[in-house]
Amino acid sequence: MNAEIIAVGSELLLGQIANTNAQFISKQLAEIGVNVFYHTVVGDNGTRLKKAIETAQQRANLIIFTGGLGPTKDDLTKETIAEVLGKQLVIHQGALDSIEDYFRQTNRVMTPNNRKQALVLEGSTVLFNHYGMAPGMALKIDDIHYMLLPGPPKEMQPMFQKFGQAYIKKQLGKTERIESRVLRFFGIGESQLETEIEDLLDRQSNPTIAPLAGDGEVTLRLTAKHSSLEEAMKMLDEAEKEIQRRVGEYFYGYDDTSLYAELAETLKEKKLTIASAESLTGGLFSERLTSIPGAGSITRGGIVSYHTDVKEHCLGVSHDTLHDYGAVSHQCAKEMAENVRKLCGSDIGISFTGVAGPKIQEGKEVGTVFMGIAIEDCPTEVFHLQLSGDRQSIRTKTVKYGCHYLLRLLHV
DSSP: OEEEEEEEOHHHHTTSSOOHHHHHHHHHHHHTTOEEEEEEEEOSOHHHHHHHHHHHHTTOSEEEEESOOSSSTTOOHHHHHHHHHTOOEEEOHHHHHHHHHHHHHTTOOOOGGGGGGGEEETTOEEEOOSSSSOOEEEEEETTEEEEEEOSSHHHHHHHIIIIIHHHHHHHHSSOOEEEEEEEEEESSOHHHHHHHTHHHHHTOOSSEEEEEEETTEEEEEEEEEESSHHHHHHHHHHHHHHHHHHHGGGEEEETTOOHHHHHHHHHHHHTOOEEEEESTTTTHHHHHHHTSTTGGGTEEEEEEOOSHHHHHHTSOOOHHHHHHTOSSSHHHHHHHHHHHHHHHTOSEEEEEEEOOSSSOBTTBOTTEEEEEEEETTSOOEEEEEEOOSOHHHHHHHHHHHHHHHHHHHHTO
16 A cells, blocks of 8 residues: 655645654554555645545545545535545535534534534544544545545544544554664764675665754664564664664664764663763753753753863863863863863863854864863873855754763773
8 A cells, every 4th residue: 555645735835834643654654564655745726636546546545635624615625535536515414513522512503514523524433632623534446445534643643543644554454564673873974884885775675774964963764664572673673783784884873863862871870970071062962961861860051161261260171281272172171071070079071162153263163172081090092174165053963072082981
């Protein structure tokens, strides 16, 4: 079964709301082995919606619509579909009773146009709406399944999970599972990673491998399809093993994790505490780490030492270091990390100093970063980076590199 999802609503095209419904439905369909090949968005216009339906009929045997089932004139999804399919719209008494009950219970006057929400395609299977008024519906004509769902996610999601998915499973008879696993990498560019696994990408079929880059990170989504969950997981394991053999040194976690979450978990496991001294990052590292639940057990505190005077008089960086080498230097980063660890009484001190832009500072180019990591009873490590991007991008990459290098040191 190959599906197309058609979202109806001019507000989607205007960018007023995001099409989260298509994302949700795609994920649900993947779990039962239904391929989604197209997402289409069309405004509240009958002519354009009709064309979208006719196009979808040529390339899908399951067409799912979201939105346009309400009481107003611009809600025209089922009217347009009825016209295309040559079907009548009829009142569904159960839906009408539910709508009338709602207005009685809320002491509101039911206007005539609300009866429109109880109209369904003749001969369709009605999908009840327990969180709103407009019912959904599904029917099959000429080997194509049509499913109509309301637009509000709070109505659509429970309706699809409880009734829509059951309808599709019944039509499939036998379901095929699609299992996915996301591998997350940092410290390697998308082009380099693709080069390392180019032959795997060229011959992929099942499982498939899909690279995706963003925020200085690269992910690989592995997707396997099989009727047996055990076999699907085995296929993913084999694919991952080969990928890890080639680029495993850059791997840091799975699925929805983050560098911050992985660092927090590692610090908890090792019962270590950390303190930060931040200049160009302005507290971003501390903010990201403390956003992780349970961060109170690992985070001692931090100092945002943006000005040179604060580095010297609050953080204790020596005057000679600042005079001879500058605030953006290997030496300054080293003292910042060592001093914040002692001041906060933590096991680890981490520091960030550099030039986020937009201007050169102390003769250093924009993107110059020095990062210090002081671990109790270990030599202090200082890392020099030359990053690219705008101001915020440089700051974000800097704190991610801080997590990356610290994780590497802790896992030695």
